[in-house]
Amino acid sequence: MASGYFIQGLYNVSKVSRKRDENMRGISNPVLNHKVFAQHTGGQAMTITGTINKTFFFLILVTLSAFYVWQLYAAGENIQPYMVIGF
Structure with a gap:
């Protein structure tokens, strides 16, 4: 720079x-x-590569969390505690 x-x-x-x-x-x-x-x-300024890496990391984290909760819901389990804590 x-x-x-x-x-x-x-x-x-x-x-x-x-x-x-x-x-x-x-x-x-x-x-x-x-x-x-x-x-x-x-x-230090954040690089484009760092921004892309962090974006994909958090996108994967959110997707895995959503998948886990949807699997619990599909199995008929109570997902309300997960909704309260934001899982």
């Missing part, structure tokens, strides 16, 4: 920072001050 650019040069970091500063002027919450957000800048 080129220095000074975010997400492969599509957004200039200085423009994003300026926009964030403009949005922060009206906030009076002491937890949401500039110092808090300054500590969390400079992290």
